Amino acid sequence: MSSILIAIVVLLVLASVFGIILGFAAVRFRVEGDPIVEQIDALLPQTQCGQCGYPGCKPYAQAIADGDAINKCPPGGQSTIDALADLLDVDAIPLDAEHGEEKPKTVAYIREDECIGCTKCIQACPVDAILGAAKQMHTVIVSECTGCDLCVEPCPVDCIDMIPLPVTPANWKWPAPVSDPSLILTDRGRGQLLQGASQ
Amino acid sequence: MALIHLSSPHVSKANSTARVMRLVLLATLPAVLALTFFFGWGSLIQIFLACTFALIFEACALYLRQRSLRFFLSDGSALVTALLLALAIPPMAPWWITAVGMFSAIVIAKHLYGGLGQNPFNPAMVAYALLLISFPVEMTQWNAPFVLIGDSWQALPSLSQTLAIIFNSSQALALDAYTGATPLEVLKHKGSLTTEEIWRSSDVLNQGVFAWYGVSAAWLMGGIFLIYRKIMTWHAPLSMLVTLFILASLFYGGDPSNFADPFVHLGVGATMMGAFFIATDPVSGATSNKGKVVFGIGLGILIYVIRTWGNYPDAVAFAVLLMNLSAPFIDQYTQPRSYGHKHSSPTRGGHR
Amino acid sequence: MSRIFSFHGGIHPPENKKQSLGADIRLAPIPTQLILPLQQHIGKAALPCVTIGERVLKGQKIAEANGRISSSLHAPSSGIVTYIGPQPVPHASGLESDCIVIDTDGLDEWTALSPILDYQSMNKMDLINHIRDLGIAGLGGAGFPTDVKLHLGDDHIVNTLIINAAECEPYITADDALMRERSDEVLAGIEIIAHLLKPSHILIGIEDNKPQAIKALDHALRTSTLNIDICVVPTKYPSGGEKQLIQLLTGIEVPSGSIPADIGIVCQNVGTTAAIYRAIFKGEPLISRVVTLTGYALGHRQNYEALIGTPFTTLLEAAEVNRKALFRLVMGGPMMGISVNDERIPVIKTTNCIIAATKDEMPPAQPAQPCIRCGMCEQVCPASLLPQQLFWFAQGREFEKAKHHNLFDCIECGACAYVCPSNIPLVQHYRFAKSEIRTEEFEQQKASHARIRFEARQARLEREAAEKELRRKERAEAAAKQQAERKLAEAAPKEVSTDEEKATQLKQLKTAASVARTKLKKANDALKNAREKGLEGIDKLEATILLLEQKANEAQQAWIDAGGEQN
Structure with a gap:
């Protein structure tokens, strides 16, 4: 009987000692990390385009932190989803087509002779990348434009085009070497091959 | 005219994986000759068998994996694996030993892991270890070298006798006339005798050991050829042999009556083959020069420990597999210091 | 003679240098059209300062340096500017870039030059500006504007000046020929640089496969008062890489992420020294350079003094090209050069060699086999990297890991790909990984920039809304006041006070x-x-x-x- 009592007492003492240590450690060594919202926001492309259904990147970051899906950002594309999955330690899922498709990077271009100077696009631009005044021609500051196409819709005369960024020697990227597909069929390629055969 | 995205360099050395493999095959030639000289036709037949099985299994695996047969068969890697296994197993082993061995080497150890370049373990050694554990009797029946059973090469089984032994297991009795223990086995089972006593009492040791020394010398020749041709570096073999030698010397120096002398360790068993043809396998070994040295040292220690205190007489296969396991770890901690860096870069997980 | 150190790795590819050293440097013909890319150097593209239709004289400035790291451009011969716009340029992408095109008139009429004969008595800053004005840029590889290297500011003390004469790439003999024939110009250039930088040592690094050049330099040095060492290094590629040469000559490694100037070393190519000499003593801008024309598709394999902007066609024809045998056209050496698919591409300041190779010389790449981790690449890597590890990361798009394995210390010398028995295009894998990482970083930067702008806009909108609200309140108050006043006024009979109001009414x-x-x-x-x-x-x-x-x-x-x- 006494041995049981001793065991209980010992366990209780141990539990309280460790509890105190853990409690102390929790207070003493608290990590003041970046709030998760900031970290998520840092991974988003900051186009502020609202394609995710939120009024900007920060609100979407907040929504992700609150448990929303991570695949609602078309401008960021798969690489952003992968980065988010990595940060949040969840599975990377394909982009939700409902919110748009991943498109090549574009910039807005105003056909200046058609611009009537209504300033509607200026008000729509989330990053102040359009220059102009009322009844004056507007123009896009290319280096600041995020390609969100929020300015296209409000334009009453439809004079804004989203044009893909031109490839110049300065921003040209080396392509990955292509391996002969007949030599190295990846498992993914093989699956497609089999699917193709069955259809 | 030229393509646009052709990256430099525009020239390359006349070098190919197939050429590397051919040179390795060439380097095994002395050992093949030595084994044939001392132990008869067995090795040649095993090589033929192993190569045939290897090519069949490789072709099947490639076909199932939908790879180009001609392109991948021509790299010669399957033949190297076949040759090494054929030379490691007893020359008189039954044919199915080779078949099982090649299946586990090519299909399981190599292709199930993603084919050439992706296998974490040396295929030949996986097969050898599997055979040794599964078929210990067949795998330890070495026929005796001719120096033990007669005056000349004629004393060994003839070609037809050898074929009969290998392909008809019911004639296994016939084999008994030729088999004997290997020097390492004799030493392992010396019982209460001192090293000196067993050395004097055993023919295998005082006469037969020279056959084994001859084979080791042949392996050594092949290895030096490969290092000379820059197919591999000296790091892993040398560090392995030196470690084994030092360990054996220490123990032999401390207690000569209980431990084998260091030259026996170097000269018998699969030491030389392991050092130059297995430890240098680039796919499953460590990557950097420093890593290769560590890899070799580990091999040397493991070989000595398993030989001396383990259950099996020889230890090269097990030691290699254990070191293969630790190769990624070694790689992670032996990255070379890059130009312009004070220290080797922080290790963040290597790729295997 | 100072001690020679060594560097890790390196290879010994066939040199192929003899075939272009049979004859002296020949003057290339003046082409009918000169094409001058505005970007021939590292940094910002130059800004054109001529207009279409304008006649320019030889040596006249046609584009102005734009920013500190930029280089100006001069007309290589007299003629009329006919076009300013995109043209094919020597770039790995094969894309077009802005160029100035001059139709030459064949008169080759010089503009007025301003040589400086007594440079030692001149203000150093003026001297450097003079060099900058004449568009001198590194003739070795990257085309770094030379004036920037000569004007390091007070925080950099230069101990060692290294003249890079190694020319380690196979085929190229432009520097070799220059040193053989114009060693006095090279030396005079070195003296000018030494005057500007005041280094305590001057080392000329040269590979031992150029005995005649060494002799010529030795001969020229006898008249020099400077303490210049000729350091003969063993022939091994890439000993001419800036970092490798520094290690060879001084035993010091340039820390990763730094430039040689940070450790008190400045490197200049021999060709650049000769260009500096011409700029100072003759007042000539950089409008021509020595180009090696070689490769077995050419009848005359030798060095040419070609005007910058000369299309390759002109040079190839001068060298009697056999177009049937021509399989690959490479600008630069076989190890690091870029393949060119358009013969109209012009010679630029960094074009040291044009190789017109036959199919036997540069056969098409074999299909890549799997990596067997043989480690040959690691044995030859001059930066002591783990090339096969980097390859795995690049292939698996694990760029973060590639960065941690010092991908950006790779100098793309191509030694690894040269020895690879599996024919893996390693360098392209690294270039791909590097551009992906750079793009990613750029986008990250752009994103954070966009966020700052977005947040600033939000803040501004909020502020404006607050101000509007405030004004609205003020107006409402004012309106209420007015209302009250009006009520008072309405009580009194309304009177049309002035004639003017009456008239309006x-x-x-x-x-x-x-x-x-x-x-x-x-x-x-x-x-x-x-x-x-x-x-x-x-x-x-x-x-x-x-x-x-x-x-x-x-x-x-x-x-x-x-x-x-x-x-």
Whole structure:
């Protein structure tokens, strides 16, 4: 009987000692990390385009932190989803087509002779990348434009085009070497091959 | 005219994986000759068998994996694996030993892991270890070298006798006339005798050991050829042999009556083959020069420990597999210091 | 003679240098058209300062340096500027870039030059500006503007000046030929650099496969008062890489992420020294350079002094190209050069060699086999990297890991790909990984920039909204006050105070009356029309007219009451 009592007492003492240590450690060594919202926001492309259904990147970051899906950002594309999955330690899922498709990077271009100077696009631009005044021609500051196409819709005369960024020697990227597909069929390629055969 | 995205360099050395493999095959030639000289036709037949099985299994695996047969068969890697296994197993082993061995080497150890370049373990050694554990009797029946059973090469089984032994297991009795223990086995089972006593009492040791020394010398020749041709570096073999030698010397120096002398360790068993043809396998070994040295040292220690205190007489296969396991770890901690860096870069997980 | 150190790795590819050293440097013909890319150097593209149709003289500046790290451009021969715009340029991408095109007139008429004969008595800054003005850029590989290297500021003390004469790439002999034939120019250039930098050592690094050049330099050095060491290094590629040469000559490694100047070393190519000599003593801008034309598709394999902007076609034809045998055209050496698919591409400041190779010389790449981790690449890597590890990461798109394995210390020398038995295009894998990482970083930067702008805009909008709100409140208060005042005022009889107000009122009433009359008239017209055609709704129109008549009368009355004339 006494041995049981001793065991209980010992366990209780141990539990309280460790509890105190853990409690102390929790207070003493608290990590003041970046709030998760900031970290998520840092991974988003900051186009502020609202394609995710939120009024900007920060609100979407907040929504992700609150448990929303991570695949609602078309401008960021798969690489952003992968980065988010990595940060949040969840599975990377394909982009939700409902919110748009991943498109090549574009910039807005105003056909200046058609611009009537209504300033509607200026008000729509989330990053102040359009220059102009009322009844004056507007123009896009290319280096600041995020390609969100929020300015296209409000334009009453439809004079804004989203044009893909031109490839110049300065921003040209080396392509990955292509391996002969007949030599190295990846498992993914093989699956497609089999699917193709069955259809 | 030229393509646009052709990256430099525009020239390359006349070098190919197939050429590397051919040179390795060439380097095994002395050992093949030595084994044939001392132990008869067995090795040649095993090589033929192993190569045939290897090519069949490789072709099947490639076909199932939908790879180009001609392109991948021509790299010669399957033949190297076949040759090494054929030379490691007893020359008189039954044919199915080779078949099982090649299946586990090519299909399981190599292709199930993603084919050439992706296998974490040396295929030949996986097969050898599997055979040794599964078929210990067949795998330890070495026929005796001719120096033990007669005056000349004629004393060994003839070609037809050898074929009969290998392909008809019911004639296994016939084999008994030729088999004997290997020097390492004799030493392992010396019982209460001192090293000196067993050395004097055993023919295998005082006469037969020279056959084994001859084979080791042949392996050594092949290895030096490969290092000379820059197919591999000296790091892993040398560090392995030196470690084994030092360990054996220490123990032999401390207690000569209980431990084998260091030259026996170097000269018998699969030491030389392991050092130059297995430890240098680039796919499953460590990557950097420093890593290769560590890899070799580990091999040397493991070989000595398993030989001396383990259950099996020889230890090269097990030691290699254990070191293969630790190769990624070694790689992670032996990255070379890059130009312009004070220290080797922080290790963040290597790729295997 | 100082001690020679060594560097890790390196390879010994076939040199192929003899075939272009059979004859002296020959003057290349002046082409009918010169094409001058605005970007021939690292940094910002130059800005054109000529217009289409303008006649330019040889040596006249046609584009101005734009920013500190930039280089100006000069007309290599006299002629007329006919086009400014995109043209094919020597770049790995094969893309076009802005160029100035000059149609030469064959007169080769010089502009007025301003040589400096007594440079030692001149202000150093003026001297450096003179070099900058004449568009001198590194002739070795990257085309770094030379003036930037010569003007390091007070925080960099230069101990060692290294003249890079190693020329380690196979095939290229441009520097070799230059040193053989113009060693005095090279030396004079070195003296100018030494005057500007005041280094304590001057080392010329040269590979031992150029005995004649070494002899020529040695001979020239006898007359020099400077303490210059010729350091002969063993022939091994890539000993001419800047970092490798520094290690060879000094035993010091340039720390990762730093430039040699950070450790007190400045490297200059021999070709650049000769260009500096010409700029100072002759006042000539950088408008020509020595180019090696080699490869077995050419009849004459030798060095040419070619004008910058000369299309490759002109040079290839001068060297009697056999177009049937031509399989690959490479600008630069076989190890690091870029393949070119358009013969119209011009010679630029960094074009040291053009290789017109036959199929046997540079066969098409074999298909890549799997990596067997043989480690040959690691044995030859001059930066002591783990090339096969980097390859795995690049292939698996694990760029973060590649960065941690010092991908950016790779100098893309190609030694690894050269020895790879599996024919893996390693360098391209690294270039791909590097551009992906750079793009990613750029986008990250752009994103954070966009976020800052977005947040600033949000803040501004909020502030504006707050201000608006404030103003609205103020206005409301003011309106309420006015209302109260008006009420007070209404209590008193309304008086038209001044004649002016009276006149305005009168005018308004007049307008109202005339508008009412016009409406009435129109309605009458409509009624008349309706009656004539027998349309419906006549009674409705009549009612409207009655109403309008009344209104018109009222308006008229009001006007008359207010003192308007009787109409």
